[in-house]
Amino acid sequence: MKQINIALLGFGTVGSGTARILLEQKALLEKRAGCPIHLKWICDRDLTTDRGFSVPEGILTDDLERVMNDQEVHIFIELIGGLEPARTFVLDAIRRGKHVVTANKALLAVHGEEIFRTAHENGVEVGFEASVAGGIPVIKAVREGLVANNISTVLGILNGTANYILTRMTREGIPFERVLAQAQEKGYAEADPTYDIEGVDTAHKLAIMSTLAFGSQIGLDDIYTEGISRISPLDIAFAREFGYHIKLLAIGRKREKGLDLRIHPTMIPDSHLLAQVSGAYNACYIVGDSVGKIMLYGMGAGQMPTGSAVVADVVDIARNITLGATGRVPSLGIAFDRLREPRLMPMEDLTGCYYFRFSVKDQPGVLARIAGVLGDFNISINSCVQKGRDSQDGPVPIVMLTHEAAESDVRKALKEIDSMEIVLSPTMIIRIEELDTL
Amino acid sequence: MKQINIALLGFGTVGSGTARILLEQKALLEKRAGCPIHLKWICDRDLTTDRGFSVPEGILTDDLERVMNDQEVHIFIELIGGLEPARTFVLDAIRRGKHVVTANKALLAVHGEEIFRTAHENGVEVGFEASVAGGIPVIKAVREGLVANNISTVLGILNGTANYILTRMTREGIPFERVLAQAQEKGYAEADPTYDIEGVDTAHKLAIMSTLAFGSQIGLDDIYTEGISRISPLDIAFAREFGYHIKLLAIGRKREKGLDLRIHPTMIPDSHLLAQVSGAYNACYIVGDSVGKIMLYGMGAGQMPTGSAVVADVVDIARNITLGATGRVPSLGIAFDRLREPRLMPMEDLTGCYYFRFSVKDQPGVLARIAGVLGDFNISINSCVQKGRDSQDGPVPIVMLTHEAAESDVRKALKEIDSMEIVLSPTMIIRIEELDTL
Numbered sequence: 001m002k003q004i005n006i007a008l009l010g011f012g013t014v015g016s017g018t019a020r021i022l023l024e025q026k027a028l029l030e031k032r033a034g035c036p037i038h039l040k041w042i043c044d045r046d047l048t049t050d051r052g053f054s055v056p057e058g059i060l061t062d063d064l065e066r067v068m069n070d071q072e073v074h075i076f077i078e079l080i081g082g083l084e085p086a087r088t089f090v091l092d093a094i095r096r097g098k099h100v101v102t103a104n105k106a107l108l109a110v111h112g113e114e115i116f117r118t119a120h121e122n123g124v125e126v127g128f129e130a131s132v133a134g135g136i137p138v139i140k141a142v143r144e145g146l147v148a149n150n151i152s153t154v155l156g157i158l159n160g161t162a163n164y165i166l167t168r169m170t171r172e173g174i175p176f177e178r179v180l181a182q183a184q185e186k187g188y189a190e191a192d193p194t195y196d197i198e199g200v201d202t203a204h205k206l207a208i209m210s211t212l213a214f215g216s217q218i219g220l221d222d223i224y225t226e227g228i229s230r231i232s233p234l235d236i237a238f239a240r241e242f243g244y245h246i247k248l249l250a251i252g253r254k255r256e257k258g259l260d261l262r263i264h265p266t267m268i269p270d271s272h273l274l275a276q277v278s279g280a281y282n283a284c285y286i287v288g289d290s291v292g293k294i295m296l297y298g299m300g301a302g303q304m305p306t307g308s309a310v311v312a313d314v315v316d317i318a319r320n321i322t323l324g325a326t327g328r329v330p331s332l333g334i335a336f337d338r339l340r341e342p343r344l345m346p347m348e349d350l351t352g353c354y355y356f357r358f359s360v361k362d363q364p365g366v367l368a369r370i371a372g373v374l375g376d377f378n379i380s381i382n383s384c385v386q387k388g389r390d391s392q393d394g395p396v397p398i399v400m401l402t403h404e405a406a407e408s409d410v411r412k413a414l415k416e417i418d419s420m421e422i423v424l425s426p427t428m429i430i431r432i433e434e435l436d437t438l
Numbered sequence: 439m440k441q442i443n444i445a446l447l448g449f450g451t452v453g454s455g456t457a458r459i460l461l462e463q464k465a466l467l468e469k470r471a472g473c474p475i476h477l478k479w480i481c482d483r484d485l486t487t488d489r490g491f492s493v494p495e496g497i498l499t500d501d502l503e504r505v506m507n508d509q510e511v512h513i514f515i516e517l518i519g520g521l522e523p524a525r526t527f528v529l530d531a532i533r534r535g536k537h538v539v540t541a542n543k544a545l546l547a548v549h550g551e552e553i554f555r556t557a558h559e560n561g562v563e564v565g566f567e568a569s570v571a572g573g574i575p576v577i578k579a580v581r582e583g584l585v586a587n588n589i590s591t592v593l594g595i596l597n598g599t600a601n602y603i604l605t606r607m608t609r610e611g612i613p614f615e616r617v618l619a620q621a622q623e624k625g626y627a628e629a630d631p632t633y634d635i636e637g638v639d640t641a642h643k644l645a646i647m648s649t650l651a652f653g654s655q656i657g658l659d660d661i662y663t664e665g666i667s668r669i670s671p672l673d674i675a676f677a678r679e680f681g682y683h684i685k686l687l688a689i690g691r692k693r694e695k696g697l698d699l700r701i702h703p704t705m706i707p708d709s710h711l712l713a714q715v716s717g718a719y720n721a722c723y724i725v726g727d728s729v730g731k732i733m734l735y736g737m738g739a740g741q742m743p744t745g746s747a748v749v750a751d752v753v754d755i756a757r758n759i760t761l762g763a764t765g766r767v768p769s770l771g772i773a774f775d776r777l778r779e780p781r782l783m784p785m786e787d788l789t790g791c792y793y794f795r796f797s798v799k800d801q802p803g804v805l806a807r808i809a810g811v812l813g814d815f816n817i818s819i820n821s822c823v824q825k826g827r828d829s830q831d832g833p834v835p836i837v838m839l840t841h842e843a844a845e846s847d848v849r850k851a852l853k854e855i856d857s858m859e860i861v862l863s864p865t866m867i868i869r870i871e872e873l874d875t876l
Contacts, residue, residue, distance in 0.1 A: 021586050021728055031772050032585050129583070135729035137575075137583025145567070145575025147470050148459050148749035273714055273735065290459055290746035291573035294736030297711065298729065308728035311586035325763035334469050 003036040004318040005072050009089055010079035011044035011060070014103050014130070016051040017307030018077060022314070023055070033315045035322045041067045068092060075317055077310060078102040087111050094118045094126070099321070101313040103130035103306055106195075109204035113217050120336035125326060127313025132205045133158060133282045135305030136298040137312065142212050142286065143333045149288025151213040154252040155433075158205040160280035160300045161189045161196035162228050162248040166236075166265075167278040170245065173233050188280065198227030199248060199263040206250040209284070210261055212333050214254055216342035218261065224347045226264035235357055235428055238385065238399045239267050242355075245275035246430060258345035267355055267432040274435070285435075293436065350407040350431075353382065357428040358417065359395035366422050367398060377413040379405040395424040401432070441474040442756040443510050447527055448517035449482035449498070452541050452568070454489040455745030456515060460752070461493070471753045473760045479505045506530060513755055515748060516540040525549050532556045532564070537759070539751040541568035541744055544633075547642035551655050558774035563764060565751025570643045571596060571720045573743030574736040575750065580650050580724065581771045587726025589651040592690040593871075596643040598718035598738045599627045599634035600666050600686040604674075604703075605716040608683065611671045626718065636665030637686060637701040644688040647722070648699055650771050652692055654780035656699065662785045664702035673795060673866060676823065676837045677705050680793075683713035684868060696783035705793055705870040712873070723873075731874065788845040788869075791820065795866040796855065797833035804860050805836060815851040817843040833862040839870070 006022065008015055022029070022039040030036050042060045061067065068089070076093040078100060080086045086107050090100050095118065102108070108115065108131055119126045129139045133156070142151065157163050161183065168179045180197065183189035195201040203225045210218045228248050239246050244267035253260040268275050273295055277283040282300025287293050299305040320326045332339065360366045371381065380403045387397055402410075414427050444460065446453055460467070460477040468474045480498045499505060506527070514531040516538060518524045524545050528538050533556065540546070546553065546569055557564045567577045571594070580589065595601050599621065606617045618635065621627035633639040641663045648656045666686050677684050682705040691698040706713050711733055715721040720738025725731050737743040758764045770777060798804045809819060818841045825835055840848075852865050 017728070025586060025588075028588065029586065031776060034768075034773070135584075135726075136732050137579050140578060140583050141575050144754065145578050145750055146573075146746065147753045148463060148467065148746045150463075150466065273711070276711055276714055288573075288746065290455070290742040290749075292737045292740070292743055294574050294734070296732070296734050298732030302730070304728040305730055308584065308586045308726065311728075312583055315585045316582065319766050320763070323761070323763040323766055325758070325761040325766065328757050328761055328763065328766075330472075335472070338469060 001035045002322055003038050004074050004321055005038050005040040006075050006077060006314060007041040007043065007067050007070065007073045008039065008077045008079065009043050009067070010081065011042050011046065011051065012079065012081070013303045014306045014310065015042070015044070015079040017303030018079060018310045019055065020053050021307050021311045024053070029311070029315060033318050035318055037314060037318055040073060041070065043067045068096070073098060074321055075099045075101060075314055077314065078104060079310070080104070081106070083107060083110060090115060091118055094122050094124055097122055097124060099125045099127070099317045101127040101310055101317065103128070103310055105131040105201065105204035105208060109207040109220050112207070112211065116331055116336050119331060123327065125317050125320065126331045127317055128208065128331070129313050130306045130309035132208055133284055133296070134298065134300045134302060135308040136282065136284065136296050136300070137309070138209070138284045138296050139212065140312070141296060142209070144329060146286065146288050146291055149290045151286060151288050152254045153287035154209045154213045154284065156250050156284035157247055157274060157277050157282055158250045158284070158300060159196050159202045159248060160282060161193065162202070163277065163282070164188055164280045165197070166228060166231070166246055166248065169231070169233055170236050170240070173237065175233055176229060176231060197229050199225045202248060202250045202263045206252055206261060206263060209250070210252040210259065213252065213286070214259055214342070215334055216259065216340045218259070218342055222259070222261055222342055222344055224262040224264070228265050230428060231265055232428070234397060235430060238357065239355065239430070241385070242383065242401060243270050244268060244432070245270055247274065247277070249433060251433065255345055257349050258343040260345045260350065262347065265430050267430050268435055272435050348408040348411070351404055352434065353404055353432040354402045354410055355430040355432060356400045356402070358398045358423060359425045359427070360398055361422045361424060362396045363422065369420065369422065370398065370417055373413050373416050377409040379409055379413055439473045440760055441476050442512050442759055443476050443478040444513050444515060444752060445479040445481065445505050445508065445511045446477065446515045446517065447481050447505070448519065449480050449484065449489065450517065450519070451741045452744045452748065453480070453482070453517040455741030456517060456748045457489070457493065458491050459745050459749045462491070467749070467753060471756050473756055475752060475756055478511060479508065481505045506534070511536060512759055513537045513539060513752055515752065516542060517748070518542070519544070521545060521548060528553060529556055532560050532562055535560055535562060537563045537565070537755045539565040539748055539755065541566070541748055543569040543639065543642035543646060547645040547658050550645070550649065554769055554774050557769060561764060563755050563758065564769045565755055566646065566769070567751050568744045568747035570646055571722055571734070572736065572738040572740060573746040574720065574722065574734050574738070575747070576647070576722045576734050577650065578750070579734060580647065582767060584724065584726050584729055587728045589724060589726050590692050591725035592644070592647045592651045592722070594688050594722035595685055595712060595715050595720055596688045596722070596738060597634050597640045597686060598720060599631065600640070601715065601720070602626055602718045603635070604666060604669070604684055604686065607669070607671055608674050608678070611675065613671055614667060614669060635667050637663045640686060640688045640701045644690055644699060644701060647688070648690040648697065651690060651724070652697055652780070653772055654697070654778045656697070656780055660697070660699055660780055660782055662700040662702070666703050668866060669703055670866070672835060673868060676795065677793065677868070679823070680821065680839060681708050682706060682870070683708055685712065687871060689871065693783055695787050696781040698783045698788065700785065703868050705868050706873055710873050786846040786849070789842055790872065791842055791870040792840045792848055793868040793870060794838045794840070796836045796861060797863045797865070798836055799860045799862060800834045801860065807858065807860065808836065808855055811851050811854050812840070815847040817847055817851055
């Protein structure tokens with residue numbers, strides 16, 4: 001049986017996990033794939049760091065030129081991360097007629113169109129199961145398992161770091177900055193955590209998932225993105241009081257007005273299964289017209305879970321090479337040239353319920369003035385809580401939950417409210433997501 | 439592009455859902471599969487019942503002979519259910535070189551070895567995603583998505599009827615018989631509910647899942663099976679008091695002593711995600727050495743969810759026919775002739791914690807005598823609750839939770855205890871399953 005040769009670019013965290021599986025599970029993979037899968041090259045600039053397992057002689061190299069030129073390689077695995085040089089290497093491999101497997105969500109969210117078009121033109125496959133939700137086979141589920149469905153909703157907790165921070169804030173009542181600092185110390189959060197906490201990483205993943213689910217090439221610009229850095233323990237405590245958890249959600253919905261795509265801190269009912277997804281775990285909730293509601297749950301990151309997804313793609317492609325069935329399932333679920341231009345719903349057209357936390361001066365008439373402005377913009381109040389101030393002259397928090405309101409009205413009302421001299425800092429908004437009970 | 443012709447045998451609930459998807463989503467399926475998928479025949483004895491959607495002229499027939507002999511058919515979908523004549527039709531189709539898709543878990547659990555061997559000999563595929571957990575792609579996840587993993591655990595809530603009954607008993611405190619009767623009235627439970635409530639249906643599904651996960655052909659006889667009909671509202675209330683939910687679990691674990699395969703009512707901690715799976719929903723929890731813990735959740739039955747899974751298999755097989763890649767993924771994850779004989783752990787070798795509810799006479803010294811016997815068999819008590827009796831002369835319940843004990847000791851101790859004259863009815867045992875927090 002034909003041997004499939006693999007070149008791995010990038011021997012960092014996920015690269016190490018992937019290499020370990022390919023080396024240590026070689027016999028298992030051969031038994032399942034029906035052909036030997038041979039890790040021929042691991043290419044990295046760092047040839048010396050101990051990755052905790054032994055790599056056979058002659059595999060590890062820093063000679064990228066030699067690896068890229070090796071005619072015997074069938075599949076390149078890109079685990080370098082970031083946009084460049086990853087993009088150049090991936091496009092180079094594709095143009096040489098090689099299949100590519102990547103875990104690089106940033107690369108696909110930003111350069112996906114170029115990469116998938118080039119792959120389509122060169123008749124090669126691009127596997128990217130590992131780019132969303134680590135080892136959970138969400139891409140395969142949407143593309144193959146739910147092939148009979150028109151998908152209306154893809155929604156999820158897709159960033160483990162943000163979820164870990166919110167979980168600890170919820171359980172321990174400590175501020176964002178302190179949890180973040182501790183997470184960085186322990187290596188759970190990156191030195192520069194911007195992508196994780198500002199929702200950018202989650203947006204990368206939603207771009208990929210919604211491209212697949214809705215059959216339109218979605219880019220980062222199509223997604224409204226807001227992070228969690230402004231969430232305070234006060235917001236979490238108020239949310240709990242009202243029966244909600246705060247989660248950083250990726251939300252993709254097909255609506256009459258177009259695709260509704262957004263990332264923001266979201267209040268979801270305690271009773272919903274997604275509210276129970278804690279720590280570094282991820283969950284992806286999908287609604288299809290036949291299957292109904294399903295949820296896939298597991299570790300969204302980590303070297304072995306992500307390696308598991310990378311190797312699953314490698315095996316899939318290896319089977320296709322062996323049988324001459326390349327392109328059996330198009331990378332994006334349908335042929336690249338059948339993707340539609342996305343029709344987007346402007347964020348201003350969103351309607352829903354909102355949580356507002358106003359920080360106001362402790363003086364008579366404040367509540368009335370705020371409520372008056374909200375009324376002017378057709379925003380009707382569902383519940384309202386005013387608590388004592390923290391310190392003598394500090395701001396007093398007033399919290400309101402609204403009935404269904406329009407995002408455009410909310411924006412106008414808050415602009416007016418935030419310019420009042422009685423309002424001491426910008427109002428905190430958290431959107432409440434309507435979710436059917438699971 | 440080559441057209442793939444389908445013959446559907448059985449136009450009942452799932453058959454109707456499947457036909458609807460194949461007819462109404464024809465364009466979508468062609469776009470995704472890359473080839474037209476044509477429902478050529480629906481074969482059923484009942485030609486008159488209105489299934490709620492229109493079937494094009496000439497498709498519906500009761501002429502089985504003609505359908506089976508149609509050389510143009512590529513894939514037979516068996517949705518008749520039960521063992522015979524389903525087995526005969528499936529084997530007949532396979533021997534004619536036709537691929538088969540089925541949702542029939544009983545058939546596969548009982549005649550799986552014969553069916554998969556015959557399919558292997560005839561070089562055809564057998565798709566059975568719909569046989570476990572309805573539309574949730576659990577088979578594809580285990581067989582393809584987790585291909586890089588040694589799976590150690592497959593565990594799940596796999597019967598919607600049993601879970602619905604337990605959920606209502608838990609929420610409303612009403613007895614088993616009453617919930618069952620109401621469920622039957624509403625059509626949620628079958629007229630003969632034995633398979634659902636006695637764990638047989640769950641055992642069918644575990645046989646399939648554990649064959650896939652552990653690479654050994656598992657039959658019904660390999661699985662210890664106990665149903666939920668003896669669970670009382672009292673047990674549920676006590677469980678809640680101790681922080682547990684009672685669920686009918688399918689448990690498959692690879693242990694040092696062999697495969698541990700069982701179906702029984704199980705106490706799981708309230709905090710575990712599986713405890714939150716309510717009503718007719720199913721969930722499947724899988725542990726792999728690379729991926730860690732994952733859980734897949736959704737509707738485990740119903741005509742459209744199950745139809746979604748049937749059609750996913752049809753598309754998979756259609757792609758393989760079109761590309762000449764039949765057998766690309768072996769039906770059981772590895773080639774049929776590479777399956778191992780299962781090495782089973784005897785149920786007596788199980789160890790774990792137990793819940794006992796003794797029904798005893800209300801007289802002095804009873805507790806001491808029971809505790810004495812347990813002590814004789816090395817069963818140590820973790821907590822004990824004795825509540826007042828229900829009626830004047832009725833039995834008094836004593837409930838105990840044990841520390842880790844051996845199943846063999848438990849059986850011996852209970853045999854002795856249940857033969858005491860102070861014990862008024864057989865002791866209720868519920869096993870407590872150790873689950874890592876998700």
